[in-house]
Amino acid sequence: MAVIKKKKEKGLPAVNTSALPDIVFMLLFFFMVATVMREVDLKVSVNKPQATEIQKLERKSLVTYIYAGSPRVNYQDKFGRSARIQLNDAFATIDDVQAFVIQERETKSEEDRPMMTMSIKADKSVKMGLISDIKLQLRKAQALKINYSSLQPKDVEALYSSEN
Amino acid sequence: MARNKRAIPEINAGSMADIAFLLLIFYLVTTTMDTDKGINRKLPPWDEELVEDPPPIKERNIFTVLVNSNDQLLVEDEYLEISQLREKAMEFIDNNGDGSCVYCKGYKVTSSSDNPDKAVISLQNDRGTSYGMYVKVQNELVAAYEDLREKYAEEEYGKSYRGMDSDEDKDVIKVIKSAYPQKISEAEPLNIGG
Numbered sequence: 001m002a003v004i005k006k007k008k009e010k011g012l013p014a015v016n017t018s019a020l021p022d023i024v025f026m027l028l029f030f031f032m033v034a035t036v037m038r039e040v041d042l043k044v045s046v047n048k049p050q051a052t053e054i055q056k057l058e059r060k061s062l063v064t065y066i067y068a069g070s071p072r073v074n075y076q077d078k079f080g081r082s083a084r085i086q087l088n089d090a091f092a093t094i095d096d097v098q099a100f101v102i103q104e105r106e107t108k109s110e111e112d113r114p115m116m117t118m119s120i121k122a123d124k125s126v127k128m129g130l131i132s133d134i135k136l137q138l139r140k141a142q143a144l145k146i147n148y149s150s151l152q153p154k155d156v157e158a159l160y161s162s163e164n
Numbered sequence: 165m166a167r168n169k170r171a172i173p174e175i176n177a178g179s180m181a182d183i184a185f186l187l188l189i190f191y192l193v194t195t196t197m198d199t200d201k202g203i204n205r206k207l208p209p210w211d212e213e214l215v216e217d218p219p220p221i222k223e224r225n226i227f228t229v230l231v232n233s234n235d236q237l238l239v240e241d242e243y244l245e246i247s248q249l250r251e252k253a254m255e256f257i258d259n260n261g262d263g264s265c266v267y268c269k270g271y272k273v274t275s276s277s278d279n280p281d282k283a284v285i286s287l288q289n290d291r292g293t294s295y296g297m298y299v300k301v302q303n304e305l306v307a308a309y310e311d312l313r314e315k316y317a318e319e320e321y322g323k324s325y326r327g328m329d330s331d332e333d334k335d336v337i338k339v340i341k342s343a344y345p346q347k348i349s350e351a352e353p354l355n356i357g358g
Contacts, residue, residue, distance in 0.1 A: 021177065024184035028191065035195035049296040051303035053310055054201040063200065068295075119200060124296025128289050131298070132353045139210035148299050149202040159300065160247040 036060065044069035044086050049124040050159055051150035062116050063147075064104045066097065068130055069123035083126045085134065094130075097137040105143070121149040203302055208350075225277050227256045227285045231301055233292025233356065246300055253308035257283045257344065267316055267343065280312075280344050288351040305348055312344045 046069045057063050067086040071079040075091075085092045087100045105113055118138055122131060138146060153159050229249070230238040237244045239252055259276035260268035268280065277283035285305055289298055310326070317325035317340050325340055 017181070018177075021180040021184050024181055024188055028184055028188040031188065031191045031195065035191065035197050038194060038196045049299040051203055051299055053203060053303050053306040055204050057200040057202070060200075117204075119202060122295050124294060124299070126295040127291060128293040128295060128298050128353055129291030129355070131295055132291065135207060136210075139207050142209070144207040144209060145204070146207060147200075147202040147204050148302065149200060150299055150303075152201065159303075160245070 040065070040067075040086075040089050042067065042086070043072060043075055043089075043091060044084055044123070045072050046121050046123050047125070048121065048149055048151045050153040051148075052153065052156060052159070054150055054152060055147075057117060057119060057147060059115070062108065062112055063119050064101070064116065064143075065119050065121055066134060067121045068126050068134065070125075083123070083130055085130070094133045094137060097134055098141045101138060101141040101143045105141075115145070116143060117145045117147055118143050119147045119149050203299065203306060205302070221282075221284060222278070224261065224275055225282045225284055227253060227277070227283065229285065229287045229301065229305070231287075231289040231293045231297060233290040235294055235297040237301070246297075246304060249301065249304040250308045250311070253285065253305055254312055256285075257308065258312055259283070267319070269315075284347045284349055286349050286351060289353050291353045291355045293353070302348075306346070309344055309346045313340050316340055316343050 044067050046067055068083055069086075070076075070081050070083050071091070079091060085094065085097065087096060092100065101118070105116060108116055120131065120134065135146070138144070228238075228240060232238070237246060237249065239249060240256075244252065255270065256276055257280050258268050259270035260272055260279055261270075261274055261276055262278040263272065265279040265281075270276070287301065287305070289301075314325045317323060317328070317336075320340075321336060325337075328337055330337065
């Protein structure tokens, strides 16, 4: 009798949490493997265009990004609303592109340099004038492999509708 | 005996989970998962002096695509919707006007291209064209070539071109690509409706 009474007083036993670190570590390793470090802090808003004939960029280390779009809301009073170029973490002008590409090329190893790809991440509302200027600068800098960053559309029919 | 037992106390692992959580949250915040995809293109090399006499190409072997600043298309002097562009381009590439292309299914119209090897698509846009439209046009033109290659692969090899492995079917892909070589030429943009 006395023994049973004692047990009742204890109430619910504590949940065993000794496997919790294992679970969390598993999640941690998953995220370490499946994700990549965020490269830059985006200062322009980029709403990528949609396309179906897209290919994956294979070697991330060989890809250099050029962003173009209108500045984000918190930068608008300083930089205006018209489309700007962003290289690395800062706004840039069209004249900086060539030097930027050459400087980026220097960081790659000799045999990788011809495989360097420039990924143009531009907002779909950006005018082609700006993109053409970027392309001309890239040609001058001998960076000829480019990639127009786009998204796979969820609904292919929507590609042909007039609003986007 | 009692002393011996106390000599190696168990390490308290209770805060292990906290440390792991901290690391996990750090990775969640600083990394992204988005994969980079896009349309691959190659730019022509820059030449200081303009080539004085570009090699003459017959008018019928050129498929002109113009995009104005209102994102409207003019294809072969005809107003066209973007949804019709792929079909028109395929008709042009696959036309086989001189009959030298044995695998082509074109209509052999005399006013359209001689064979896929000679057919050139010329794309010109305005400086005011939106980038979204430009990518859409590029996409349709690339898709036209890819669709033709797909058809060719299905007939010649009985398998899908898009589903081919880039290492395993290297030689096959090469043959298919040379059957329909992608020739898209871009002219300097106009500046009319800036």
